[in-house]
Amino acid sequence: MKFLLFLIACLLVPAVLTIAHQAWLLRQELRAPVQAGGTTVECRASPLYGFLGGAWTMFFGGILWSLHRSSPTGLGEGEALFGALAALAVLLIWLYLITKVTANELGVRQRGILGWWRSAAWTQIVKVDHTSQPRGWFRLHTASGRVIRVDPGLTNMPQLSTMILTHTLVHIIEPDTLEILRRSALGEKIGNEQLNQRLYVRSAPMLRLAGGLAFVGLVCGVAGWYGFAHEDQALRWASLSVIQGVRQAAMSLGLTFILWSLCFAAGAAVMAIKRARQRRRDAAASPGGTAQIQ
Numbered sequence: 001m002k003f004l005l006f007l008i009a010c011l012l013v014p015a016v017l018t019i020a021h022q023a024w025l026l027r028q029e030l031r032a033p034v035q036a037g038g039t040t041v042e043c044r045a046s047p048l049y050g051f052l053g054g055a056w057t058m059f060f061g062g063i064l065w066s067l068h069r070s071s072p073t074g075l076g077e078g079e080a081l082f083g084a085l086a087a088l089a090v091l092l093i094w095l096y097l098i099t100k101v102t103a104n105e106l107g108v109r110q111r112g113i114l115g116w117w118r119s120a121a122w123t124q125i126v127k128v129d130h131t132s133q134p135r136g137w138f139r140l141h142t143a144s145g146r147v148i149r150v151d152p153g154l155t156n157m158p159q160l161s162t163m164i165l166t167h168t169l170v171h172i173i174e175p176d177t178l179e180i181l182r183r184s185a186l187g188e189k190i191g192n193e194q195l196n197q198r199l200y201v202r203s204a205p206m207l208r209l210a211g212g213l214a215f216v217g218l219v220c221g222v223a224g225w226y227g228f229a230h231e232d233q234a235l236r237w238a239s240l241s242v243i244q245g246v247r248q249a250a251m252s253l254g255l256t257f258i259l260w261s262l263c264f265a266a267g268a269a270v271m272a273i274k275r276a277r278q279r280r281r282d283a284a285a286s287p288g289g290t291a292q293i294q
Contacts (some may be wrong), residue, residue, distance in 0.1 A: 006062055014054025018047050043154035043162055045099040053092030060086035067286040082251035084256065103151050103163050108140060110148045118148050129174040130183075134269035138177070140164070152180075152190040163245040217257030224250035 007276045029042065064082040100111045107121035127141040138150040150160065161184035165173075173181065184190045224247045 007059075009053050010062070013058060013264035014051050016051040017054060020051065022047055040102055040104045041156055041159045043101040043103075043150070043160050045094075045096045045151075045157045046153055046155065049092055049096035053089050053096055053152040057086055057093060060089060081250065081251045084253050098143065099151070101148075101154060101155070103160055105167070108148055108164075110150065118146055119149055120146065124167055125151065125172065127172050127174075128164065128168055128177055131179045138164075138181070152184065157190065158185050158187045207265065207268045210261045210268060213257045213264065214261035217254045217261060220250045220254030220257060224248075224254060 025044070047271045058081045064086055067082065067224065098111060098115060102109045107124070108120060109117055109119040111117050120140065120157050124144070125140050127139075129139050129141075131137045131139065138152060140148040140150070142148070154160075161181045161257065165178075165181055166183055170256060180190055
């Protein structure tokens with residue numbers, strides 16, 4: 001019975017908090033004064049991010065607290081694993097709260113994961129395109145080399161797409177991106193399936209991501225091994241239980257990142273195979289026997 005009430009709380013509390021946050025945002029939007037740039041469009045992460053992040057944080061945090069109360073002497077492998085999962089869920093909440101793109105008649109601004117803003121006037125944008133893998137983004141390139149990235153899953157995307165189409169020149173928008181922006185402006189929900197409709201989806205970005213995750217996993221693994229090999233030296237700075245907990249957490253995180261890396265590498269391999277098959281089909285279907293590479 002207690003576990004059932006715990007699961008209900010894990011769903012109910014994040015839902016109430018997310019709804020309250022959305023109501024507060026709506027109230028702020030209605031009470032916002034009109035700026036010099038005219039009507040401002042605000043795009044934020046989907047409320048689903050906040051709900052899922054809160055639910056998983058409560059679930060893994062509750063299990064972590066229960067394990068800690070049952071064995072308060074040290075940090076075990078289970079506690080390290082659930083602690084890492086709870087940290088990832090908190091990161092999801094952070095992304096929900098921090099992600100924001102605003103646009104008005106003067107230009108567009110984007111707030112990144114670290115809270116830093118990137119802004120550009122519409123006259124400074126020289127190219128608009130989108131990426132395909134591993135995750136689709138609309139990209140607004142400025143003359144100075146800065147890039148403003150917009151996730152198509154943000155709220156108020158039809159209004160933002162309309163503003164991009166209205167305030168940028170048609171010839172600076174890539175043809176396939178132009179079509180997607182027009183569909184988004186009409187209210188169609190744009191996901192990775194639409195962004196990945198290019199003829200040849202390249203697997204290099206996913207391979208780079210897999211390499212980065214593998215590197216992080218190896219760093220965590222080396223840190224865990226170093227703590228095991230130099231335990232006597234580490235005892236000067238912390239107790240044995242703390243050292244063991246940190247070492248187990250590092251090894252668990254390292255294993256998690258390496259598994260993610262293998263998943264992304266496998267996805268890149270599947271894309272490469274599909275790309276090769278598509279190339280052969282296009283070569284066989286084209287009159288000259290050569291496929292046009294997009």
